[in-house]
Amino acid sequence: MIVCAALVVPPTSTVFAPQELAHKRVALDYGNGTAYAGLQMLEAAMPRDAVTSCAGATSPAERFAGLMRGDFDATVLQEPWITVAEKAGCRLVSTTFFHGTWVATRDVSVEAYAALLRAITRAVRHINADKRGYVSYFIRDWSGHPEVEALKPQDFNLGRIQLKEPGPIPEDEARWAWDWMASWGLIAGAFDVTTQINRTVEREAHELAAVVRAG
């Protein structure tokens, strides 16, 4: 799954472009992919020492509420809260996408992983054939939140919902992600592909799953 993350400012903000967030407080859900996506969007627009983040809640509902209260200048959101924020008049000053990556224990078998890959591949095809028909899943996740429950399928920007059939992890991308996290002090040590990716299980599982891709 490809995750979309957006840097969002409230309707009254004077910020229209990401570089205008320099030295402004941006709430990030540290430890989550959306936070790292937020950091990457910020550092693409300003020197690192101008990036000013603060700890945001894990829940995007809470980060959105904090944004609207004025607790901070901006935050990073994912769907369906990007859509909620837009409906509330907030502006997206930057959006990005990143890959969700599975972390597995050593006891995951080739056969089970291949079965998972085949099922997910079929699901990706089903969703891509009718994205609008599946956006209800984003609403279902947030039952009890009136802002989300008020959304209609047509409110969603389908360009922000991207799915890709699963494939092996490219070593250069894994290395880049590791080195980038290390550069922020989020991880220590040198990247070693042999300890991070079990290429034998990965290759054999993808070969077993390939019959679906050919079909």
Add this chain to the structure above:
Amino acid sequence: MAMTMTIERVMAFMGLDVLVARDEGLFEAEGLDLRIAALPPDEIRSAAEGTPSKPATNQGKLQARGAAQMFQA
């Protein structure tokens, strides 16, 4: 006999494909009994408690104690 696998909870924004595969019986069709486990509410910490270098993340907690085999980062 079906294979079993337990993964940590996913949400649509990062696991729509998994949720659809589950609901449409696609794992079952592949002979995989996929179970989705969630942390007990009292164990969930907010990222607001963390710092950039010491985040209060919930990802991987079930895997770390052997209650799940995979999670999505």
